[in-house]
Amino acid sequence: MTTEFKGQTIPPMHTGGQGAVTGQRFLDRLRQNPPTLYIDGQRVADPTTHPSTRNMCQSLAGLYDLQFQEDLKETLTYEDGGKRYARSFMVPRTKDDLRLIAESHRIRANYGLGFLGRAPDYMNANVMAAGAGAEYFNGCSAAVPGDPKRDFAANMRRYYEYVQGNDLCLTHALTNPQVNRSKMASELPDPYIALGIVEETDEGVIVRGARMMATLPIADEILIFPSTVLKENADKSRYAMGFGIPTNTPGLSFQCREPIDVGRDPEDHPLSSRFDEQDAFVIFDDVLVPWERIFLLYDVELANKAYAGTDAVLHMAYQVVNLKIAKTEAFLGTAQSIVNAIGSGGFQHVQAKIAEIIIMLEIMKALEVAAREQAEPNDYGVMTPARAPLDAARNYYPANHARLPELLQLLGASGIIMMPSKADREGPLGPQIAKYLQTGNANADERLRLFRLAWDMSMSSFAGRQELYERYFFGDPVRMHSALYEVYDSSEAVARIGEFLQRK
Numbered sequence: 001m002t003t004e005f006k007g008q009t010i011p012p013m014h015t016g017g018q019g020a021v022t023g024q025r026f027l028d029r030l031r032q033n034p035p036t037l038y039i040d041g042q043r044v045a046d047p048t049t050h051p052s053t054r055n056m057c058q059s060l061a062g063l064y065d066l067q068f069q070e071d072l073k074e075t076l077t078y079e080d081g082g083k084r085y086a087r088s089f090m091v092p093r094t095k096d097d098l099r100l101i102a103e104s105h106r107i108r109a110n111y112g113l114g115f116l117g118r119a120p121d122y123m124n125a126n127v128m129a130a131g132a133g134a135e136y137f138n139g140c141s142a143a144v145p146g147d148p149k150r151d152f153a154a155n156m157r158r159y160y161e162y163v164q165g166n167d168l169c170l171t172h173a174l175t176n177p178q179v180n181r182s183k184m185a186s187e188l189p190d191p192y193i194a195l196g197i198v199e200e201t202d203e204g205v206i207v208r209g210a211r212m213m214a215t216l217p218i219a220d221e222i223l224i225f226p227s228t229v230l231k232e233n234a235d236k237s238r239y240a241m242g243f244g245i246p247t248n249t250p251g252l253s254f255q256c257r258e259p260i261d262v263g264r265d266p267e268d269h270p271l272s273s274r275f276d277e278q279d280a281f282v283i284f285d286d287v288l289v290p291w292e293r294i295f296l297l298y299d300v301e302l303a304n305k306a307y308a309g310t311d312a313v314l315h316m317a318y319q320v321v322n323l324k325i326a327k328t329e330a331f332l333g334t335a336q337s338i339v340n341a342i343g344s345g346g347f348q349h350v351q352a353k354i355a356e357i358i359i360m361l362e363i364m365k366a367l368e369v370a371a372r373e374q375a376e377p378n379d380y381g382v383m384t385p386a387r388a389p390l391d392a393a394r395n396y397y398p399a400n401h402a403r404l405p406e407l408l409q410l411l412g413a414s415g416i417i418m419m420p421s422k423a424d425r426e427g428p429l430g431p432q433i434a435k436y437l438q439t440g441n442a443n444a445d446e447r448l449r450l451f452r453l454a455w456d457m458s459m460s461s462f463a464g465r466q467e468l469y470e471r472y473f474f475g476d477p478v479r480m481h482s483a484l485y486e487v488y489d490s491s492e493a494v495a496r497i498g499e500f501l502q503r504k
């Protein structure tokens with residue numbers, strides 16, 4: 001049903017889409033329904049042409065196009081009912097399905113050398129697990145199974161079919177604005193600083209407030225998945241909700257951070273000019289969420305457990321492990337290329353530094369295999385990667401990632417700063433640059449491209465944002481360590497020590 005609100009129309013969810021889409025289809029969609037983005041005080045009329053977002057749009061389009069590449073389409077898509085869908089929407093039933101999903105995550109991750117944190121398959125994994133476990137949402141105290149509005153399980157299932165069938169690109173936002181972390185959301189000067197439910201209408205539910213961070217706001221939809229943000233005592237049910245709406249819904253705005261893509265040539269800024277996925281502050285100025293798009297209301301306990309209860313967190317973490325393997329491989333490839341270029345591979349400490357990257361890579365690869373091999377079907381029949389190795393990976397990587405750019409700096413030294421640009425190489429000093437900045441195995445042009453990549457991985461503003469992203473994107477590391485401590489079963493280890501101490 002089409003819904004009218006604030007003089008605009010909210011279209012119904014069409015579930016019978018064509019399946020996997022091309023990059024062109026993705027761009028056309030963005031052009032027709034641009035997300036409400038604000039950059040430098042201006043509304044972005046068309047993200048596909050705006051100087052700060054057009055390159056990222058092209059990169060996303062390239063990612064969608066991979067699905068149609070002859071040698072990749074069998075891995076990146078799957079067939080169901082005569083249509084092909086992105087592999088990340090496939091509900092895994094066997095360990096072999098998980099292996100195929102991992103392969104597709106890896107191919108897609110390699111496209112951005114692992115530097116695209118929120119490529120669409122991340123949220124696809126979220127929606128897939130929630131759709132397969134949709135029954136979870138009818139456990140909500142406000143759900144009415146069979147009701148056209150409040151059958152939250154049916155709504156969740158349909159939302160999955162809608163996102164899968166149209167191959168939509170999603171962003172998401174979990175955390176409340178950083179106003180005062182010592183207070184509960186309901187104790188802040190305005191109870192609607194944190195996103196909260198205002199009222200119900202015949203058409204849906206009005207929500208008001210803000211969420212702190214949504215990476216990749218250049219998306220078709222935003223998913224507000226219920227999450228563990230409700231460690232409160234008073235009046236918290238208004239903050240418990242789950243829904244998904246288009247990024248151009250009336251009243252919804254995305255305030256983007258300062259762009260990192262400053263329009264430089266990809267030869268000079270190889271990552272920043274392609275993969276500035278953007279991060280935005282999300283404002284809900286009395287937004288109507290149509291009933292068919294609501295998955296949960298008022299139920300704090302169910303909201304707090306939704307990620308674990310549907311196992312969405314594990315499928316997302318599985319995408320992340322594969323992504324981080326690709327990223328670590330990119331660091332290894334770049335570091336070894338630098339060593340080869342400047343002939344430093346014979347020095348022992350240089351070998352040790354490369355070995356550090358190899359160890360990190362092999363730890364992540366081993367954790368991926370362990371998660372897959374120990375996978376088991378969950379309550380909804382979804383083959384679910386094992387939690388312990390994934391928890392280990394998502395605690396280990398944020399704690400160690402910063403060493404990767406540091407190693408590039410240590411291996412590249414002045415080479416990572418003395419990098420005349422493409423224009424310099426074509427300027428009056430071009431011949432001298434070519435002479436003095438060649439290496440044993442590469443001319444100056446090749447060398448400078450390599451070192452500029454290393455700079456964008458380790459020193460540029462793009463690299464700085466990556467460092468913060470790696471520290472926090474899956475949550476606060478302090479609280480993630482606590483969560484691991486809480487859930488990990490150490491009883492056998494404790495018992496063994498007890499037995500040993502009893503030994504005569």
Ligand SMILES: Cc1cc2nc3c(=O)[nH]c(=O)nc-3n(C[C@H](O)[C@H](O)[C@H](O)COP(=O)(O)OP(=O)(O)OC[C@H]3O[C@@H](n4cnc5c(N)ncnc54)[C@H](O)[C@@H]3O)c2cc1C
Binds near residue numbers: 181214215475479
């Ligand atoms: C680049 C980037 C991209 C991101 N993208 C997304 C996204 O796409 N979607 C999304 O939902 N989120 C995203 N996030 C947000 C991420 O989930 C949060 O950064 C993370 O959960 C931490 O929350 P916070 O930033 O509000 O920090 P805060 O919770 O404000 O923490 C700040 C500091 O206070 C400490 N602290 C605060 N409260 C406590 C507490 N109760 N106990 C112990 N210590 C505490 C923290 O340890 C930390 O040192 C992104 C973050 C970054 C940096």
